[in-house]
Amino acid sequence: MSTTDDRGRREALFPALDAVAQVAEPGQLRAVAYLRVSTEDQRKGYGIAYTGKRVVKHIAHKGWALTNVFADEGFSGSLDYAQRPDVKELMRQARMTPKPFDVVAVYEDRAIGRKGRAF
Template structure:
């Protein structure tokens, strides 16, 4: 248990692109952190920020910079302040790992403004574990409800969410064809059927300045991914990331290539030597 006299602190604020409904703006988080530090008579050294990122630590430069900063003895940081615990870690397990493996060995407390706990006290640590348990229970209930909703939607032969392949876009919950990309899909299939390799097709598309769905260059793998996507025939399998249901759907995605073209491409795939 951290037992220190808190003098210097840092703040951490984050909004995530995958959960905008739950987000509190960076400006508001900063304001509340500053106000809390001032009310306690603590010196707020810095506020580290991650904006528009998911919960993955690998994608959070502000989080990583903060950890490096607080570990330096010269900075004499006594605590990290957040508006809410899930801004730094959604998982109680990951939060406890941070506190027990990083903060406590360095004599640093963790403080949440809205949840009103401070790990420099026994009461604060106990409260953290209690609310964390309830939060994870609530999250599991929400996940189950969301999962059930996606499953019901998929069974009704409707778009149930998730990323859509190159050639499509989602508009108001409906899948629509991107005409310019659909032409590229047809061309990829035809080039492949005519004997071109993944590498040759990728090189051709890059030379013509045609980007992938993410705006990057084509690679043999991205070309192969297109050729392996049965969705272009108008038939697809809903296989949610968590559910793995394998629900067969027809017509949810408009057809871009004929079944005949698909079968020809699959025949060539079986022959091998397509790189």
């Protein structure tokens, strides 16, 4: 995601998750959360906010700094990562030097995608 609107949408996720973006202390791991739901029902029920809050709590429990949140709503896990905007951006950033994060946290492996297709 390279537009200001896309960055703003991701930044808007922080309040929905009861979280704030953090700057890592020296030696602290920098974590990003990746969240995905594929259906409209999941978006309304146990979706991004529910799973995101659990991921944010896990990151805090580990003592990591939450630096960013990526979320693809309404995208099937059977799609290649390049077909999902936020995971595509996450992967672009993962290839950067220096790396902007150390750890990607997900609620469950299905968020990344179905085996053999995601990456």
